[in-house]
Structures are given as C-alpha cells and as structure tokens.
Amino acid sequence: MKKTITLLFAIFLALGISAQNFGVGLDFMMLSGTMTEDADGNAVKNAAGEDVSGSSAVLNVNYTHNVSEKLDMVGSVGYGMGFGLIPLKASLSYGISSNISANLGVGMYMITDDSYDPQEVTIGENEWKGSSNEFGINLGVTYQMNNIGIGLGYDMIKGGDDFYTLNAFTIGLSYGLGGYSSSSDDPSDSK
Numbered sequence: 222m223k224k225t226i227t228l229l230f231a232i233f234l235a236l237g238i239s240a241q242n243f244g245v246g247l248d249f250m251m252l253s254g255t256m257t258e259d260a261d262g263n264a265v266k267n268a269a270g271e272d273v274s275g276s277s278a279v280l281n282v283n284y285t286h287n288v289s290e291k292l293d294m295v296g297s298v299g300y301g302m303g304f305g306l307i308p309l310k311a312s313l314s315y316g317i318s319s320n321i322s323a324n325l326g327v328g329m330y331m332i333t334d335d336s337y338d339p340q341e342v343t344i345g346e347n348e349w350k351g352s353s354n355e356f357g358i359n360l361g362v363t364y365q366m367n368n369i370g371i372g373l374g375y376d377m378i379k380g381g382d383d384f385y386t387l388n389a390f391t392i393g394l395s396y397g398l399g400g401y402s403s404s405s406d407d408p409s410d411s412k
Contacts, residue, residue, distance in 0.1 A: 246395035254386035267336035277303035305333035
C-alpha cells in the first residue's frame, strides 16, 4: 500500500501538479451483490457471525488534470468505513455544460472487509490464493457549483463469477481546494 501511494505522488509531481487541482470528498456507497446479501435478500455474515455492512462511507482525495477545454483526467484515492474498501480510481470527466460533467473510468478496489475471502485455485500440485484487489469500472455525473460538487455514480467492482459479486450506487459530495476565480468574460467584471 505504501508503495502504491508513493508511486501515485511521484506521478503527480512528474505531471507538474498544482495545489488548486486537489479536492477532498465524501462518498456514500450503497452496496449490492452476493458479498453483502444472499439470494433471499438476507445479509451475509462475516467470520465473527456479524452482518456484513451493505453500505460504506468513503473519504477520498482527488486530483484533476485538465486535458482540453471540456475533458479532464481525475485520479482519486479513498478509504471506506463500514464495508472495508480502499478505491483507487482513474477516470475521464467530459464537460456537458459549464456545471455538469459525465465521468467514466476504471479502478482498483482493495477489499479489506473481514467477510471477503478470495478463492483458492488448485492447478495440478500448485495452489494459488486469490487477491483481495479487484478491478472495476465506474461511471456517473457531477454537478459543480464553484468549488462544491455533487455526484451520482455507479461502480461495478466485482462480477462475472459464481462466487462473489459487488456493485455500488454512489452519492458524493466534494470540495475543490483551489480558490474559485471568476472569468474576465463575466459581465459583472466588465465596465
């Protein structure tokens, strides 16, 4: 984990980061799938016999790199509380209008929840234990008001096999740390 975070900071520095492109956020993920509930809708139990949480509050830090007038690259790192999850996401954000943007990206989700037991595979005499790192996709929309953003999103974290699936509907609130400056084209600035 330390190597991943160090690598991300090194990449940001190499791209010529600016402090005003950083932001912080709080996402609320409503989770669904066989990792949180069984086929009858009952909560899955972890090793201690407690119900697995069907939601997670995720604190995150993000960085936005402007690619063109309407296109941005956004990278974020988060920490989930409730259902244990650490999302590392990279996405493209396309500005539909001055305040609304559509987002599409990929992510690596480190599942730290006690209930997740990656499956073991035996091929011949060799045994491999699965990883708790899962790749997924995310998409959504964001409404931006000056430095404050409100977002709705969908994350498909784990799917495609018969053992575990995990999806999330996300509602997010974010704050851009850079100061808001009005454009000189704004009629209120002209004399």
